[in-house]
Amino acid sequence: MARRENSEINAGSMADIAFLLLIFFLVTTTMDVDSGISRKLSEKPPENYEPPIIKMKNILEINLNRNDEMLVEDEISQIADIKQIAIDFLDNGGGVGKEIDGVPGTACTYCNGNKSEKSSDHPNKAIISVQSDRGTSYGMYITVQNELLSAYTELRNRYAKNHVKGKYAGKSYDDLLLLSANDKENEDLKAVIKEVKEAYPQIISDAEPTK
Amino acid sequence: MLLFFFMVTTTMRETELVIKAPQLPNATEVKKLEHKSLVSTIYVGKAKDQAKFGSGDKIQLNDKIASINDIASFIYSEQEKHNPEEVPYMTTSIKSDVKASVGTIHDIRIELRDINALKVSYSTRSGDISLNTK
Numbered sequence: 001m002a003r004r005e006n007s008e009i010n011a012g013s014m015a016d017i018a019f020l021l022l023i024f025f026l027v028t029t030t031m032d033v034d035s036g037i038s039r040k041l042s043e044k045p046p047e048n049y050e051p052p053i054i055k056m057k058n059i060l061e062i063n064l065n066r067n068d069e070m071l072v073e074d075e076i077s078q079i080a081d082i083k084q085i086a087i088d089f090l091d092n093g094g095g096v097g098k099e100i101d102g103v104p105g106t107a108c109t110y111c112n113g114n115k116s117e118k119s120s121d122h123p124n125k126a127i128i129s130v131q132s133d134r135g136t137s138y139g140m141y142i143t144v145q146n147e148l149l150s151a152y153t154e155l156r157n158r159y160a161k162n163h164v165k166g167k168y169a170g171k172s173y174d175d176l177l178l179l180s181a182n183d184k185e186n187e188d189l190k191a192v193i194k195e196v197k198e199a200y201p202q203i204i205s206d207a208e209p210t211k
Numbered sequence: 212m213l214l215f216f217f218m219v220t221t222t223m224r225e226t227e228l229v230i231k232a233p234q235l236p237n238a239t240e241v242k243k244l245e246h247k248s249l250v251s252t253i254y255v256g257k258a259k260d261q262a263k264f265g266s267g268d269k270i271q272l273n274d275k276i277a278s279i280n281d282i283a284s285f286i287y288s289e290q291e292k293h294n295p296e297e298v299p300y301m302t303t304s305i306k307s308d309v310k311a312s313v314g315t316i317h318d319i320r321i322e323l324r325d326i327n328a329l330k331v332s333y334s335t336r337s338g339d340i341s342l343n344t345k
Contacts, residue, residue, distance in 0.1 A: 018214055021214055022213055022214045022217065023219075025214065025217035025218050026217055029217055029220055034243070034244040034250065034304060034332075035241040035242060035243045035244060035334070035335065035336075035337065036238075036241060036242065036244065036304060036305075036332040036333050036334040036335045037238055037240060037241065037242070037332065037333045037335055038242050038302070038330070038331065038332040039331050039333065040329050040330060040331070041320060041323060041324045041329040041330075041331055042324070042327065042329075043324070043327070044324050044327070064313075070343055079280055079340070079341075079344075095321055120248050121230075132313040132317075133313065133314075134312055134314025134317070135312050135313075135314065135341075136238060136312065136313040137309065137310055137311070137312065137313070137344065138255075138307050138308065138309055138310070138311040138313060138316055138345050139248070139309030139310065139343030139344050140343065141237045141313045141336060142236040142238055142309075142333055142340075142343060143236070143238075143340045143343045143344060145238075145333070146238040146239060146340055147336075147340070149240035149336060150239060150240050153240060158229070162231065175340060195232075206317070206320070207298065208316050208317075209313055
């Protein structure tokens with residue numbers, strides 16, 4: 001019996017099939033890198049909780065109205081100015097910081113501000129309060145949050161560059177975060193980042209929106 | 212090569228949007244969300260079918276439009292899918308349209324606070340912030 005000629009599979013269409021598959025995956029791929037402004041909400045206060053009394057000078061009050069206009073400490077301000085206002089406020093260092101674990105607070109040694117009597121005492125006492133209207137647009141709200149965060153980042157970068165000692169000296173806070181993203185188990189690095197964060201802790205509060 | 216690359220990176224979109232795809236605000240201070248499985252997403256925007264749902268800001272949980280009161284049970288059901296020790300790391304990502312109102316976002320925030328889901332990420336694209344208020 002004559003063996004059949006070993007007929008080859010027609011591979012000409014292979015390329016077409018691969019190509020179709022490629023296009024299919026190209027179309028269905030959603031490269032959504034989910035990124036955003038992360039915030040930690042404050043815990044729910046217990047019932048009949050009395051808020052602590054905070055000196056007005058330690059609060060930077062920002063109001064947004066329903067026309068997306070902004071008041072900072074009762075003066076009309078523009079988005080472009082708010083970062084500098086926040087930096088001046090946070091970095092003022094006019095008094096002593098808050099008590100931590102029974103150790104009385106000390107004056108802010110790393111602040112470059114004006115040390116004005118009328119502005120905040122210490123970065124760890126300085127609170128930024130954002131009050132928006134229910135009708136304020138989300139875009140405006142995020143813009144303000146973003147500017148405030150960038151004020152913190154700038155201060156932290158400066159602190160990290162000038163005051164961190166040891167092997168991470170001279171690096172900015174952004175650099176440290178990048179390093180940490182690649183090296184999650186590094187305890188030294190974590191401690192340094194924590195130190196920088198505590199130098200300028202983010203205290204942004206969202207007040208109940210006006211109706 | 213390309214084929215394999217796309218095959219590996221493809222993630223199928225799990226939820227069908229019933230609101231108009233939100234135009235996310237731009238921001239520069241963005242943080243990437245890690246551990247996608249620990250993220251629950253809440254969409255806020257206008258409904259596609261406005262004749263049926265009305266024209267205000269709507270909240271989408273999973274694949275349908277829900278009310279503020281449903282958020283608690285949504286978050287609980289998300290938390291149930293994970294080990295108890297992972298729950299504190301769970302993040303709620305709010306994907307909201309730039310034109311939504313802060314009132315809606317605040318209502319969501321209050322709901323999340325009441326059930327102690329405190330990690331929130333306001334989803335943004337990285338870009339020029341001046342586009343947000345146009």
